[in-house]
Amino acid sequence: MEQTTPSIISPDIPADAQKQVSTLKLGVLASGSGTNFEALVQAIADGKLRAEIPILIYNKPGAAVAARAQRWGIPAMLIDHRKYQSREAFDFDIAQTLSQYGVEWVVMAGWMRRITEVLLDRYPDRIINIHPSLLPSFPGLHAVEQALKSGVKITGCTVHIARLTVDSGPILIQAAVPILPNDTPETLHARIQVQEHEIFPRGIQIAAMQAR
Known part of the structure; x- marks a missing residue:
């Protein structure tokens, strides 16, 4: 019979790993329905991830992810990429907003925009993407x-660390x-x-x- 069970490829994590890190302040970037965003929120609520999400940024008016954030009581802000003349200017405003909310790590949860050095330099090795x-x-x-x-x-x-070249950064887990x-x-x-x-x-x- 053909094997159909998924397998997870990951480095070993100590059983008490959650207790070894402080509560992470995650800024989430999302463009669409927000299922991965909600999975993160649920993992936090279930105690599987020691983190908080002070801000969700989305770039498409009417994106369903905003409604998910509202249901969970998480602030959501629209920053529409179509109003910017360059990717760098767009990322600058994103970085400024994340900073205002005390974000320490940036999580791209279905973020359909290429990021620039502006955001990467503000959060070096602290931008995480899923593909x-x-x-x-x-x-x-x-x-x-x-x-x-x-x-x-x-x-x-x-899940990997983001780099300037799309989907090229160090792999965290598969x-x-x-x-x-x-x-x-x-x-x-x-x-x-x-x-x-x-x-x-x-x-x-x-x-x-x-x-x-």
Whole structure:
């Protein structure tokens, strides 16, 4: 029988890892529905991630993630990228806002914008991204579709430190997801998302442990 159980690829984390780091102040950037954002909020509520989220920034008016933030009582701010003449100016205002809320780590939870040196220099090695493939395979847009078209049997998701080159930074944790014979982009993406919600808070915890 074909193996269909996802596997998580991660460095060992001490059982008392949560007690070894202070409460992280996370600023979340999101562009869409916000399922990964809500997974982080739930992990915090469940005591699986020792953190707080003082601010969510989203860049698309009407993005569903804003409603999720409202339900959890988390401040959400729209910073519309279409109103800026450059990516650098956009990132400058994001960095200023994050600083005003005392953010220590930046988490890109479905953030569909390339970041610049402006944000990277403000938060060196403290910007974390999640991507729906086993990097370095299938970086960039449409990763799920890329995997299906390639004919590979396994794909997955990756939490990594962000760098200027898209999806190129140091890997924190990955989860492998087998591709089934009848998979469509929708069915495969749904199974990958389940694993994203599992590894995202763990990846943040790993990054905090490594930064100690």
